[in-house]
Amino acid sequence: MNYWSNYNKAIINLNNKIIIHNQNNKFNFVEDSFYNHIHDILALVILKASKNGSLRVLDYGSNILPWANLKNKINIDKLKVFIYDPFCSNNKYERNIDDIQIDSSLESIMSRNYDLSIFGSSTQYIEGLFELLESNKNLLSKYILFTHTPLSIKKNFESLQFTGYKGKQYVRSIDELFTFFEIRGYEISFKSVIDNKFASVEKKYLDRTIYTNILFSKK
Secondary structure (H helix, E strand, O other): OHHHHHHHHHHHHHHHHHHHHHHHHHOOOOOOOHHHHHHHHHHHHHHOEOOOOEEEEEEEOOOOOOOHHOOOOOOOOOOOEEEEOOOOOOOOOOOOOEEEEEEEOHHHHHOOOOOOOOEEOOHHHHHHHHHHHHOHHHHEEEEEEEEEEEEOOOOEEEEEEEEEEEEEOEEEHHHHHHHHHHHOOOEEEEEEEEOHHHHHOOOHHHEEEEEEEEEEEEE
């Protein structure tokens, strides 16, 4: 079993703990590290992107955990969330959002239209990101949110990662990312950074790395 499958199993207890907390308290569960920050950004983007509270969301390369802590932050009754998790299994989760679907089929994911596409610390594991986006137009929804994503302020580079995951990261030029979306009619609605030590790139690349949150909106 690979790292990501084991990771999914490990988050079940935390997910269920968050759900139970939010069912029994008026305010949300406090998450570790920078996750409160990025999940607050997620909540605010949902408010911006939704129409009368209704929203179809794709969470690409993710899992159920980012959605566990929205209760007591915003109204989630009209959210319809599709999670593309190529390593998903039949693990039993408590669910904070009733209308949520976890799918390991990329073909199934690409067959739908979305209002908001989220890439939460996943694109650095996709070598051909721009080719993926170009060939699958349904990923290019009206709003596109990147969170806690390592990007290069110089040229693209590849780096090993030093967390529980020990594989390779493809760290893209932020200028190339901006240009890709600008050509396709997007503007930057929001951007922020997190301490780049959390990007877990090799030390020689640290001074050219930013760990970013970016919201692109179709003009």
